[in-house]
Amino acid sequence: MIAPVSITLMVNDEHVNAHVSPRTHLADFLRDHLGLTGTHLGCEHGVCGACTVRLDGDIVRGCLVLAVQADGAVVETIEGLSDSGEIADLQEAFRNRNALQCGYCTPGMLIAVQELLRQQSNPSRETIREHLSGNYCRCTGYHAIVDAVEATVRARNGANA
Amino acid sequence: MKASDFNYVCPSSVEEATSLLALHGDGAKVIAGGQSLVPALNLRLLAPEILIDIGRIGTLRYISVADGMVRIGALARHVDLLNSQEIAEHVPLLAEAITYVAHPAIRNRGTIGGNLAHADPASELPACMMALDAVMVISGPSGERRVAASEFFLGIYETALAPDELLIGLEIPVTAAGSRFYFHEFSRRNGDFAIAGLAAQANVRDGTVESLRLAYFAIGGRPTLAAHAAAKVARQPIGPAVIADAQSALAEDLEPHDDQQASSAMRLHLAKVLLERCMSDLVQDQEMKRKALQ
Structure with a gap:
């Protein structure tokens, strides 16, 4: 029996202290220990992107980071990004453009898109597709997702103009 | 799937890491960014007794240029290489190749040392090291040694690293003008x-x-x-x-x-x-x- 390890981290602006088994990955920790089930698990080996979360400000695969490695880190999940309103316009654009159907990929997709839009103010469709190439969607065929991202880009640039 | 149980230790220096490797031998695996290792753990292709996490050895995350040589610490992440003006200017091949490595979420976490020590034959970076005539800097119980990239990669997931050795960095000659x-x-x-x-x-x-x-x-x-x-x-x-x-x-x-x-x-x-x-x-x-x- 492996002894649990004590970790302290910030999750969506809240202090969290916990004991975790070293083998527990961050996505399981968020879902099973903290009840933050907006982070989804698809493949659990880094291919599908459904478990995308922010770690110290950058997007990572939640299934490829061990919870013990997140000791001392700042984690943001889809719940945090939704509650803060940071991506409210993007979520609205996803609804308007039918950029989700079953919704399984959507939390990871939204977090990945938001990283791109923080880095680039006016990405091309090709750049959007490339940035999202690590996030699988089995419903939409991606076209509507790219449309929703473009619509958000236009709206944000218009609002800033 | 979920990884099988393992112990976890997080050394704060290279010396501490190599003595842990010497102590645990084949039962240990080194984890850095974990972007190749954790999939293998989750798929249970690997089941080490202990993980030695070198990810917090801050002195191994650097990119520097001096005396005609680009030096990169093993913990420099793919995203660090992607954003580095030094790499773009002095090793343009690597700057281009890094855009082909995985996806943004993986590049934010994966390290060059981890990639090279993992030695996946389908990976871009080992081939770049060979094309660039890079040298791998290795730390072990008897100190440091240097191995040319052309002698480092031996087979599928197989390198010249001994079980008690750690890849700590690499040296690439600055690409000549022209x-x-x-x-x-x-x-x-x-x-x-x-x-x-x-x-x-x-x-x-x-x-x-x-x-x-x-x-x-x-x-x-x-x-x-x-x-x-x-x-x-x-x-x-x-x-x-x-x-x-x-x-x-x-x-x-x-x-x-x-x-x-x-x-x-x-x-x-x-x-x-x-x-x-x-x-x-x-x-x-x-x-x-x-x-x-x-």
């Missing part, structure tokens, strides 16, 4: 593992190519320098006959494998296509290409 490079790979999806790829570096003068290093990856069990093919084009005016000659020589250089992505015949064909594109790219003006990276 030197040219080529990088391309074929894959099913952006960021996926390549089906066949080529990293190349050469000096080009008056339409002829010298000191050409052709490093193929995803063809056979380890990255391979195609020396026979390179010899065929050396100091020749580049044209269809010379390229065809070099393409034929690839059969002597490469040992393409079969898998679910491609047959060995298809891989050899793709290697020839890459060679042709590489040669015509190398003899063209590359000023635009270098500028685009900066």
